[in-house]
Amino acid sequence: MSTIEKSIDVRTPARTAYNQWTQFEQFPNFMDGVVSVQQMDNKRLHWCTKIGGIEKDFDVEITEQIPDKRIAWRSLSGAPNAGVVTFHSLTAETTRIMLQMEYEPDGVVESAGDMLGVASHRVKGDLERFKEFIESRGTETGAWRGKVEHHD
Helix, strand or coil: CEEEEEEEEECCCHHHHHHHHCCHHHHHHCCCCEEEEEECCCCEEEEEEEECCEEEEEEEEEEEEECCCEEEEEECCCCCEEEEEEEEEEECCEEEEEEEEEECCCHHHHHHHHHCCHHHHHHHHHHHHHHHHHHHHCCCCCCCCCCECCCC
16 A cells, blocks of 8 residues: 655645535546546545546445544445544634545556655645635535534
8 A cells, every 4th residue: 555645734624625625526626637526425535537547436335424524435346545634723814724535556657656756746736726726715615514424
């Protein structure tokens, strides 16, 4: 498994940043290679991606969700991946978003790209585009304030 850890500070309250992040179907607006994300229910998402000309579909389960604090997930299909995104109030109007993700590169091309830091660079770009998206709007496109309890 490979690990990526990235963070970014955004000029918006933690509640606003968190609310926007819960709008999974908006991810193609700022995540490179994400064609669509369909929310199946409160805990399951279906992702369609196209990266390097290769299309992949996979399902993800939200394993923990605490409003304004964290969202954790794990893959249910496709290449194994799991992670957590956390929201930390630095000031009333500034939030640090921290993303930690573990994933298994799928095949020779992804393994080579992983060694070159391609996935890490993509995540960094996604966070920068999220920052631009939320700061330029000034408000979230929606919110889901429900909670998903972590169970082992």
